[in-house]
Amino acid sequence: MFAACSALGFYRAFLLGRRVRWIRESMHGVQRLETEIAFASTPLLTALVKPVLAGAPVSDSFFAVLRTLLLKQAAERRGAGEVDVRAVWLELCGGRLYPFSARREELQIMRELGVSLGISDRDDQIKHLRLTSHQLASLAEDALVEQQKYESMWRSFGVLGGLLLVILFV
Amino acid sequence: MHKLEERRLPSFLQDLLSALPASLVGRVEEIRVRLGRPPEYIAQGKSWFVRANGELSTDIHKGVAVDEHFCRKLLDKLTAHSVYSFEEPLRRGYITAEGGHRVGLSGQVSLQDGTVKLIRDVTFFNVRLAREQIGVTKRLLPHLYDSKRKCFHHTLLVSPPQHGKTTMLRDLVRTAGEGFELPDGVLVEAQKVAVVDERSEIAGCVRGVPQFDVGWRTDVLDQCPKAEGMMMMIRSMSPNVLAVDEIGSVADAEALQEALLAGIQIFATLHGSHVHELAHRPMLRDLYDAQLFQRYVMLQRRESTHLHMKVYDAHGVCLATILEPLS
Incomplete structure (x- = not known):
């Protein structure tokens, strides 16, 4: 019981850190996407399946998961021309694949970007991407404050809660 | 194909x-x-x-x-x-x-x-919708090929929109790039053909690979502006025949003039309703007056099942009339 409560506390503390990392990785992905669109006019699918956009090889970041889903859909269907990039993006923003590390706020920001992505000219796309990047940066700051504030609290809470339960049951 | x-x-x-x-x-x-x-x-x-x-x-x-x-x-x-x-x-x-x-x-x-x-x-x-009509120019070829000089005549295909200029040009390119047999049994060897395909309509290239049959000895410069592309192809690919679609600007006409005088045989297309009106179009008047094009082919659809082709020489004299059924 003590071990279970401690693990739960440590896990909650870990999630706070993971959220910060998730938001930062998404922000970097958005910035790289902006570069692809602004300087090379790379079509959306080509840009999104580039490994550089996904970040670390083993990652649960938004762009890493998106890349996997897009490649899977391209393989399942008859080729890149059949992939519905927007539908995949919006499905990912539904949060089904991120029950813990991402919250509704960040997924909502990514969802808003997904709705406007690819439907207008380059200047407009850059504005949308920069806005998303700013929003994610501000969210990352809030998430960092939250992490600093509650990370050690969750760890202590888990350990002490476990101890308390042990004492109560003994 | x-x-x-x-x-x-x-x-x-x-x-x-x-x-x-x-x-x-x-x-x-x-x-x-x-x-x-x-x-x-x-x-x-x-x-x-x-x-x-x-x-x-x-x-x-x-x-x-x-x-x-x-x-x-x-x-x-x-x-x-x-x-x-x-x-x-x-x-x-x-x-x-x-x-x-x-x-x-x-x-x-x-x-x-x-x-x-x-x-x-x-x-x-x-x-x-782009379509291929393999062999649609077969009966036209004897009028466009100069057996004595062993080369094609400079040829301009003229028609209103949607009358099959590009289809015809594509087949001409394919034939020139593959070689063919004239009705008198003379075999014409495949030529080096260069295509400047500004709108990707002649070869229908996807990432530089032609989707249509354009012949074995054909090189394609895809999505390149015609005037610039013609000069690039002449310098880099040393073609015998150069093909371009829809001549439309003064720059195109000037580049065409350069190419015509560079010893390369030209296949080109133009929107128009009659060959004789070329003399009144400022852009092409010089080319027409100088008789740089040796053959003009006027295309017209008849009852949407046949293609009516009229071949004119450099002076605008009609040499032949061909009625080709469309598949």
Whole structure:
């Protein structure tokens, strides 16, 4: 019981850190996407399946998961021309694949970007991407404050809660 | 090489054609989509509309109208969800889709410094389906090939839009790049052919690979402006024959003049209703007066099943009239 409560506390503390990392990785992905669109006019699918956009090889970041889903859909269907990039993006923003590390706020920001992505000219796309990047940066700051504030609290809470339960049951 | 039904169609075209019976799919030449109105399928000069029950009708009022969502989805598929990477085509007003199908666009334009930046709200589409007619120029070749000099005549194909200029040019390119046999039994060897395909309509290139049969000895410069492309091909690929589609600007005419004098045989096309009117067009008057083109071919469709070809010499004298059935 003590071990279970401690693990739960440590896990909650870990999630706070993971959220910060998730938001930062998404922000970097958005910035790289902006570069692809602004300087090379790379079509959306080509840009999104580039490994550089996904970040670390083993990652649960938004762009890493998106890349996997897009490649899977391209393989399942008859080729890149059949992939519905927007539908995949919006499905990912539904949060089904991120029950813990991402919250509704960040997924909502990514969802808003997904709705406007690819439907207008380059200047407009850059504005949308920069806005998303700013929003994610501000969210990352809030998430960092939250992490600093509650990370050690969750760890202590888990350990002490476990101890308390042990004492109560003994 | 391939008929329309046998080639892999882009997904937007599959969607548009899925409503049609197989008998009509192979004959459709043009599809017009207009917001709030039924899609119009044009085949052999007749317009067809799909009714709610899936049957075809020639009455526009019985067709099912398309909505804004349909148009947005169509543009989405055409641009692969990346409108920003199609800014130049959207400024020019057309996109060439995979397979060489040209999609004309119209709607509300966005201006920048008084010039068109791009078409912002695309609500009208005109899909022109590209087709191959292998061997359509067979009967024309004896008039375009000079057996004494062992080379082609400089040839200009002239017709109003939608009369088969590009189809004809594509077959000429294929024939020149593959070699052929004249009616008197003389074998003409394959020539080195260079194609400047500004709109990807002649070869229908996808990532630089021709989707149409353009012959074994043919090199294609895809999506390059004609005037610049002609000079590039002459310098880099040393062709015997140079082919370009739809000469339209003064720069094109000047580059063509350079090429005509560079010892390369030219195949070109031009929008026009008669050969003699060339003398009155400022852009081409010099070329016509100097008799640089040795053959003019005037194309006209007859009853949408036959192609009527008239061959003229450099002076505008009619040399032959050919009636070619269309497959």
